[in-house]
Amino acid sequence: MKKALITDFVWPNIDVESDVLRASGVEPVVAPDTSEKTLANLAADADIIMFCFAQVTGKVLRTAERCMVASRYGIGVDNIDIPTATELGIVVTNVPDYCMDEVTDHAIGMILALNRRLLPHDSQVKEGGWHDVVLDQPMHRTRGATLGILGYGRIGRAIAEKAVGFGMNLIAYDPMIEPGQTIDGTEITTFEDVLKRSHFITVHTPLTPETEGMIGPDQLAMMMPGSIIVNCARGGIIQEQALADALNSGHLAGAGLDVLEPAPPPNDHPLLTAPNIIITPHTAFFSQASTVELERRTAGEALRVLNGNLPENLINPDVLGRSRVGI
Numbered sequence: 001m002k003k004a005l006i007t008d009f010v011w012p013n014i015d016v017e018s019d020v021l022r023a024s025g026v027e028p029v030v031a032p033d034t035s036e037k038t039l040a041n042l043a044a045d046a047d048i049i050m051f052c053f054a055q056v057t058g059k060v061l062r063t064a065e066r067c068m069v070a071s072r073y074g075i076g077v078d079n080i081d082i083p084t085a086t087e088l089g090i091v092v093t094n095v096p097d098y099c100m101d102e103v104t105d106h107a108i109g110m111i112l113a114l115n116r117r118l119l120p121h122d123s124q125v126k127e128g129g130w131h132d133v134v135l136d137q138p139m140h141r142t143r144g145a146t147l148g149i150l151g152y153g154r155i156g157r158a159i160a161e162k163a164v165g166f167g168m169n170l171i172a173y174d175p176m177i178e179p180g181q182t183i184d185g186t187e188i189t190t191f192e193d194v195l196k197r198s199h200f201i202t203v204h205t206p207l208t209p210e211t212e213g214m215i216g217p218d219q220l221a222m223m224m225p226g227s228i229i230v231n232c233a234r235g236g237i238i239q240e241q242a243l244a245d246a247l248n249s250g251h252l253a254g255a256g257l258d259v260l261e262p263a264p265p266p267n268d269h270p271l272l273t274a275p276n277i278i279i280t281p282h283t284a285f286f287s288q289a290s291t292v293e294l295e296r297r298t299a300g301e302a303l304r305v306l307n308g309n310l311p312e313n314l315i316n317p318d319v320l321g322r323s324r325v326g327i
Contacts, residue, residue, distance in 0.1 A: 072093065078207045103159075228253050247276065255278075
């Protein structure tokens with residue numbers, strides 16, 4: 001029987017993917033921890049690696065001499081050594097569109113809650129301060145406000161579609177799309193223009209060397225005073241000390257983060273005490289329905305490759321023609 005190493009997962013059990021794998025003669029094995037040493041030992045006889053948040057390093061991949069495919073539970077693939085996988089002939093795949101509704105709901109929910117200052121007002125009332133609430137903070141009317149979208153891929157376009165219902169004006173930046181055109185009612189413009197014109201900004205870019213730290217002190221200073229920024233993409237895209245400074249100074253009215261770097265944050269992380277911020281523990285992807293879909297499709301992608309077929313979503317196309325599985 002073939003073996004699938006499951007490095008980690010954050011849902012209650014692996015029943016769904018186990019049924020899919022075992023029906024094709026593959027036995028799932030769950031790593032007891034995500035240390036490099038443990039994963040390298042378990043990968044030695046694995047035909048498949050399925051990974052969530054664990055780091056799949058070059059060392060792990062080099063010990064996985066039988067591995068044909070590494071299948072990511074999710075969208076981002078910044079936690080696997082793609083060049084080494086390609087060199088070794090290991091196909092890397094992911095599931096880029098399983099949680100678009102959940103992530104876009106999460107981002108819009110954060111924007112609305114931050115703009116309406118739901119959490120601070122709720123806290124004040126519960127502390128006996130009904131009459132102490134002073135309505136002097138920035139609060140934008142969503143109809144007619146501008147939503148800036150950084151990254152106009154699947155999720156960026158999905159959030160644009162939902163934001164139309166709130167009457168927002170839509171602008172977006174994406175390095176792969178030439179500014180000056182309009183796509184489905186969204187004006188494509190430059191990075192700096194999105195920063196300057198938006199009442200709300202939502203981040204949906206991958207974490208790459210080009211996007212790491214792309215929003216720092218200078219970029220935050222460009223943002224409209226009293227604006228709000230939300231990041232449901234990856235920690236590391238926004239420089240967090242700079243964001244804390246912008247919130248504490250009052251330049252920004254709020255921030256919503258589903259991701260931090262590192263995660264979990266240390267107790268003295270500057271954003272934990274910043275005003276009008278919502279931080280969730282990388283749960284924007286989650287609903288029962290999205291998780292079941294993710295488990296099923298991650299296993300299905302791995303099996304597709306194991307059977308000698310192209311995956312639906314190929315991350316490293318340079319592997320074609322020299323992959324271990326012969327595709």
